Every structure is written in structure tokens, then in C-alpha cells.
Amino acid sequence: EAGVVQSPRYKIIEKKQPVAFWCNPISGHNTLYWYLQNLGQGPELLIRYENEEAVDDSQLPKDRFSAERLKGVDSTLKIQPAELGDSAVYLCASSLDGGKHTEAFFGQGTRLTVV
Amino acid sequence: RKEVEQDPGPFNVPEGATVAFNCTYSNSASQSFFWYRQDCRKEPKLLMSVYSSGNEDGRFTAQLNRASQYISLLIRDSKLSDSATYLCVVIGAGNTPLVFGKGTRLSVIA
Numbered sequence: 001e002a003g004v005v006q007s008p009r010y011k012i013i014e015k016k017q018p019v020a021f022w023c024n025p026i027s028g029h030n031t032l033y034w035y036l037q038n039l040g041q042g043p044e045l046l047i048r049y050e051n052e053e054a055v056d057d058s059q060l061p062k063d064r065f066s067a068e069r070l071k072g073v074d075s076t077l078k079i080q081p082a083e084l085g086d087s088a089v090y091l092c093a094s095s096l097d098g099g100k101h102t103e104a105f106f107g108q109g110t111r112l113t114v115v
Numbered sequence: 116r117k118e119v120e121q122d123p124g125p126f127n128v129p130e131g132a133t134v135a136f137n138c139t140y141s142n143s144a145s146q147s148f149f150w151y152r153q154d155c156r157k158e159p160k161l162l163m164s165v166y167s168s169g170n171e172d173g174r175f176t177a178q179l180n181r182a183s184q185y186i187s188l189l190i191r192d193s194k195l196s197d198s199a200t201y202l203c204v205v206i207g208a209g210n211t212p213l214v215f216g217k218g219t220r221l222s223v224i225a
Binding site: 033035040041042043044045048055056091103104106107108109 | 119123157158159160161202210211212213214215216217218
């Protein structure tokens with residue numbers, strides 16, 4: 001069974017440019033998360049979807065970040081314009097549902113470098 | 116105070132040693148607890164859930180102390196392959212997402 005698939009794996013862009021990340025969760029998983037991870041830190045939640053509804057986006061910097069999950073399956077995360085401080089690994093995860101004991105599976109992440 | 120706090124380490128231990136990590140959480144209403152493992156430049160993966168009664172999986176033992184609001188992970192007979200970062204994860208009350216600690220780095224040395 002395919003796991004969570006993210007693309008691209010790596011992205012280098014100049015500051016002020018836009019960038020987009022794509023995530024395909026495990027088939028049948030209703031809950032999708034986008035996390036940001038800086039070096040030496042744990043993942044920090046950006047946004048969580050239950051099907052196509054964003055149920056937790058309080059940590060998403062909405063002035064430059066946007067996300068969507070059309071049809072409750074694939075999701076994209078966009079940054080426009082990118083800043084130097086956005087350099088990090090962007091992790092997508094999915095779980096069967098948002099239940100308390102449901103394991104979250106992570107994709108390999110997109111490593112973003114803003115120069 | 117951070118919602119989930121861990122000692123970042125690194126913990127450098129010889130093969131065969133026993134090592135323990137602690138994690139504290141601030142929300143007393145938290146309901147679910149996990150340990151995830153993350154290898155260098157890889158994604159986090161679930162190591163084990165943590166139950167109130169404590170649970171064991173081979174060389175790994177996880178315990179929860181609700182009164183003191185901490186979770187522990189004990190690794191016995193450490194192997195070189197145990198070298199990784201161990202992330203403490205907490206789910207709060209209600210419909211809340213997974214909250215990660217910063218992680219504790221373990222290096223097992225031959």
C-alpha cells in the first residue's frame with residue numbers, strides 16, 4: 001500500500017517567489033495535516049483537515065500561506081511570497097480519522113530553501 | 116510554558132545500556148500520548164502509544180504519570196539502530212491535533 005506521497009522532495013527558490021507543495025494522503029484517510037519542521041525542532045502544526053474542511057488553521061500565517069484540500073483527498077500548501085525564514089521541511093501526514101488513538105502517517109516531506 | 120517539553124539531549128550511550136527519556140505536558144486535560152521516532156532526514160514514525168497502565172513492546176517501555184503530567188520511554192539493551200530522535204506527542208482534550216515536543220536525540224555508540 002502506498003504511503004503518504006509528497007512532492008517535490010526538494011525546492012530552492014529566491015525570496016519573494018511563490019512556491020507550492022503537494023500531498024496525496026493514504027487512501028481512505030479522512031484527516032490530513034500539514035506540519036512545518038525546523039532543524040532541531042519538533043513538527044509544528046500549520047493546518048488540519050477533516051475531509052475537505054479546515055478544522056484547525058490557527059497557526060497558519062494567512063498573510064502568505066494558503067492551503068486547500070479539494071474533494072477531501074489531495075492537498076496543496078502554497079506560500080506567496082516566500083521569505084528567508086520559511087526555509088524548513090514541510091511535512092504532510094494523514095490518519096484514518098482525527099480520533100484519539102489513530103496513528104498519523106507522515107510523508108517524506110518537502111525541504112524548502114529560500115535564498 | 117511549552118505545551119510539550121522534552122530534554123533535547125543528545126544522549127550518548129554505549130551499546131547494551133539502558134536509557135530513559137522523559138516528557139512533560141502542560142494541558143492536564145490531554146487524553147492521548149505517543150512516542151514517535153525520527154531518523155536523520157526522515158519522516159517521523161509511530162514507535163508506540165502510551166497507555167495509563169504503562170505498556171511494553173520488546174525492549175521499549177512507555178509509562179504515563181497523569182498526576183505529574185509526564186510520559187517516559189525506557190529503552191533496554193540499546194542497539195546501534197536505536198540511534199534517532201524520539202518525539203513525545205500529546206493530543207489534548209476535544210478535537211485537537213497532535214502536538215509534538217522538540218525531540219530527544221539518542222546516539223548509541225559501539
